[in-house]
Amino acid sequence: MSQRPAPSLLLLFLLMIPGVCSQWSVWYSHSHICALKDSSVIMNCTYKYPTGHQIRKVFWTKTLEKDNGEFPDLSKDPEYSQRLQYLGNKQQNCSIRLSHVTLKDSRMYYFRFITYNPDGKWTGDPGVTLAVTDPPEKPVISISPSGEIVSGHSVTLICSSDSNPPAEISWFKGRTFVGSGGIFNISKISSDHSGEYKCKSINEHGEKYSAVTLNAMYPPRNISVLITGSGEIVSGDSVTLICSSDSNPPALNFSWFKENESSAVGSGQSFSALQSGRFYCQAHNQHGSQRSDAVTVTVHHHLGWHVWLGITVTCLGFIIIIIIIILFIMRKRRDAKTEDLTVKQDNLYADVTGRDVHVSESADCDDAQYATVTSSKPRRDRNAPDRRDTEEIQYATVQHHKNKQTKRSEENESQYGNIRIHQPESVVRRSNVETVEDASVIYSRVK
Missing domain, CATH: 2.60.40.10 (Immunoglobulins)
Known part of the structure; x- marks a missing residue:
């Protein structure tokens, strides 16, 4: 009884025969494909198998590790099923389209076909390498420890940004570069460290920024x-x-x-x-x-304005009282002088004797009575300064004694009398004085 070689050994033997290996193959138009994130990419490929075989199944896979004895079908993967479209057929074309590629899609993909022959299976290895490139996403900054930042404590800033290829991270305070790398540490933070910090993420496809503000708390100073x-x-x-x-x-x-x-x-x-x-x-x-x-x-401790006001009012009151007293005293003195002058003038009155005079009645005068008065002035002292003495008006009370033998036709008649007035002895007595007599006519009413 002859023994038949195992199918796997037979297949291996056939592949070693020239011309037989070239009948099983998968050819990729590009072994390396670069695509931008969120774009669509087409992986073109063709395959060959020996005549006499019929294709039972074709699919793409992302791994060469078998699951339940077979490689996983990419079209059945939840992450790819909605984005993967098979463009080939079961003859020679094995191209696919992958839409909205992400950074996670960056890997190697393989095409595999299976025939109805138990030994008719083939995988195109090596496959197609897909590299998804992406400009940096907006960086995310975290602060450690979180919460309130107190002066004197340490603070760590962490910046992360998804990008392919990986982005370079730089730190800025305002426009001043302060550090690089994903981690920026500040030891013993103070109020001088307060402000806005920016994380810059950059690669060959672009750059992005994010900012965070540090607000250091500190006790009162200055x-x-x-x-x-x-x-x-x-x-x-x-x-x-x-x-x-x-x-x-x-x-x-x-x-x-x-x-x-x-x-x-x-x-x-x-x-x-x-x-x-x-x-x-x-x-x-x-x-x-x-x-x-x-x-x-x-x-x-100076006196206030109200105290000065009281003092001023009091002083004005005293001044007014003093003025009133002075005016009162002056008036008393003036009244006393007037009374004394009256007494002196009374002493100067001369006794005047009315003599009988011939009275002429006139039809044009209504009972007018006249008296002729002669005033003798004192003599001047020759040794005294040459000045005129002020004449004082002397008043005399004239009493007229009527002649009992004279009969009048009317009670009021005009009578005349000669009156001589002598001034006091003390005023008249002068040495070597010339006596100048001036005759003055004094009118008085004689009763």
């Missing part, structure tokens, strides 16, 4: 006190002190202290100082507190 106006005030007035600080977040709590005193004297960003002393403020936020340098406030 505390200062501003004095509105001068630090010197008058008692009763006040000066306003304003506290300012640099902090993140901004300080909302301010306390005011007077040097050498433990308890606060005020609160709020501004404070009105009413007394002398050195004052300082203390600013607080959730990350700490700090105090300012002390400023000096001087209060001068």
Whole structure:
């Protein structure tokens, strides 16, 4: 009994025979294909098999590892089934179209056909290599640790960007280059590190940017006190002190202290100082507190305007009272002088004796009575300065004694009398004085 070789050995033997191997083949028009992401790519191929064989199945696969004794069919893969289209037939054409390629599609693909002959199977190996290229996608930046960034801590920035070929990563703060690579580390971050950071992802197909802002929190610093106006005030007035600080977040709590005193004297960003002393403020936020340098406030104890007003009114009152008193005294003195002058004039009255005079009645005069009065002036002293004495008007009471023997036809008649008035002895007595007599006519009503 003769033994037949196993089919696999027979096939191997046939392939070793010249001319038989060339009957089983797969030929790819391009062994390497480069495509852009989201584009469509066509893989052209042809195949050959010996005559007498009939094709039972054709398909493409992405692996040479068998699953349940056979290579997986790419058209049945969920990632490819909606995007893969077979353009060939069961004769010689084995081309396919793959749409909307992604970066994950970058690999080697193989065409395989199976005939009804149990030994009639063939895989085109090596296959077609597909390289999907892609400009960098927008980078994604993550911050570690997440949450609030406090001054003095370390912060790490991580940038990732899908691209093919892989993109180069660069870091910028504003427009200043600060580092490269997917990881950028900041140790002991401070307020100077706060700002916008950009991650740049670039390859030969394009570049993309993403940005993130670092906001470092820190306690109050650079505390200062501003004095509105001068630090010197008058008692009763006040000066306003304003506290300012640099902090993140901004300080909302301010306390005011007077040097050498433990308890606060005020609160709020501004404070009105009413007394002398050195004052300082203390600013607080959730990350700490700090105090300012002390400023000096001087209060001068001068009288206020209301006190000066009271003093002025009082002084004016005293001045008015004094003026009234002076006017009252002057009036009293003037009245006293007038009374004294009256007394002196009374002493100067001369006794005048009315003499009988001849009265002429006139038809044109209505009972007018006249008296002739002669006034004797005192003599001048020759040794005295040559000046004229002011003549004083002397008033005399004239009493007219009627002649009992004279009869009148009317009660009111015009009568005349000679009257001589003598001035006091003390005024008249002068040495070597010429007496000048001036006759003056004095009219008086004689009863």
